[in-house]
Amino acid sequence: MKVSERAFEKLEILADAAKYDVSCASSGSKRQNKDKGLGNASNGICHAYTEDGRCVSLLKILLTNHCIFDCAYCVSRKSNDIKRAAFTVEEVVDLTISFYRRNYIEGLFLSSGIFYNADYTMERLVRIAKKLRLEENFNGYIHLKAIPGASEELLKEAGLYADRLSVNVEMPTETGLKLVAPDKSHKDVIEPMKYLKKEIIGFKEEKKIIKSTPTFAPAGQSTQMVIGATGESDMEILGMANYFYKKMSLRRVYYSGYVPISTDNRLPAIGTPVPMIRENRLYQADWLVRLYGFNVNELVGFDLPNLDLEIDPKLGWALRNLHQFPVDVNTADLALIKRIPGIGLLSAQKIISARKFKNLQPEDLQKMGVAYNRAKFFLAKSSPFALHKDYTSEQIRQQILTLQNSKYVANFSPQMALF
Structure with a gap:
């Protein structure tokens, strides 16, 4: 033609x-x-x-x-x-x-x-x-x-x-x-x-x-x-x-x-x-x-009409709602696990399936694709993932921003930040 x-x-x-x-x-x-x-x-x-x-x-x-x-x-x-x-x-x-x-x-x-x-x-x-x-x-x-x-x-x-x-x-x-x-x-x-x-x-x-x-x-x-x-x-x-x-x-x-x-x-x-x-x-x-x-x-709301341009909205929600955390991924339901920064849909489903057979360790989460350096701030002390120190919302924000800017500045993608 x-x-x-x-x-x-x-x-x-x-x-x-x-x-x-x-x-x-x-x-x-x-x-x-x-x-x-x-x-x-x-x-x-x-x-x-x-x-x-x-x-x-x-x-x-x-x-x-x-x-x-x-x-x-x-x-x-x-x-x-x-x-x-x-x-x-x-x-x-x-x-x-x-x-x-x-x-x-x-x-x-x-x-x-x-x-x-x-x-x-x-x-x-x-x-x-x-x-x-x-x-x-x-x-x-x-x-x-x-x-x-x-x-x-x-x-x-x-x-x-x-x-x-x-x-x-x-x-x-x-x-x-x-x-x-x-x-x-x-x-x-x-x-x-x-x-x-x-x-x-x-x-x-x-x-x-x-x-x-x-x-x-x-x-x-x-x-x-x-x-x-x-x-x-x-x-x-x-x-x-x-x-x-x-x-x-x-x-x-x-x-x-x-x-x-x-x-x-x-x-x-x-x-x-x-x-x-x-x-x-x-x-x-x-x-x-x-x-x-x-x-x-x-x-978003009347007190926060625009999304934060520095951090993704999932992390922003978590930092405003630290009372919802920490979460133990070995016992929490799927809906709550999906809300943890650093854990995406596929990773959350893998966690639900894998924990039936063992108590999940940090290396298990990393193999599932979890962004552990982001997620660790929101994981329960009763789990093997928790840090030994409590952080304020602003401290968590700054640590994640520092990691994000140093590691992903060259090839940052919105999909990556959402997990």
Whole structure:
């Protein structure tokens, strides 16, 4: 399949414009190849690195960077003087199949600016997914942006062909959104989210009864919040994310630090981007809420509206709640063990399994992947792990920071700090 030179020129423009949308991980779909089709969508495909270290890729593009809106934070806003382009349906299909056959990609992430209206844009996104599935027999991963304001009929059709759908809320609060995008509202995002949630649940229930029922957005839905363009606190950001998880059953909320791209008195000055560590801390807090059993109000609150940038939120909680410690890992339940700094999900499960056969020693924990130099401050004196001296919260903080800065400063990762 030959792709035209003009399509490659558009690709350069529209791939660059798509880089600001970070909500493109694809875990959760298990679409299987059939009838000698192309590709499989499986857990771990994303536009980054998987948890096991594999680098995988999606073709991540906009259908067009033309847009009828003038959102101050967006590079594609209508008042911005940039080079514009738009793919045809056939060009996107040809690029996807061509790149897949060359082993460049494992799937497609397709978003778009809004030209003419929501339905006009959404209809073209759906046509691309439908053409890939039905005409090209493509079974790889497809993530489509669900356009706020599009009809329910188009959203339903999108869910039949895409693995994941996402409706971006953009700003964490309505006040912030109105400041930088006065033509938009959170209601425009919440309504399609509600509809997609209903359809996802409905199709799953129907499939239990009728096995031939097609899958509907098997990887669920996600959203993105831009961080730092307006003045929301981490408490407001995580509160909104928690609402999406509980009320909309979202698979993921993505946090995108605002990148200054224009001079506008409503936005931070050019040259003052959001520090990446703030994104990392929000993701760590997000993982604690989704996977570790924490409540948002345990991590942030009116007396602590923003996460500590120096230490991860799990350690921060532990230092504020030393009365919960020390903990004996040989007797404590799983929920409490998961809250010990230095112990991750997998390590906690290994501890529960291994202690049935022996009284665990420090070397056992280290073999399980526990960050012992972090965890030791929170382990019970009745266990063989405890230090012989009690430390204050500030002393523990400084010792861990010293170790962290000396040992991991060159290759520090947020995942490491969360354990």
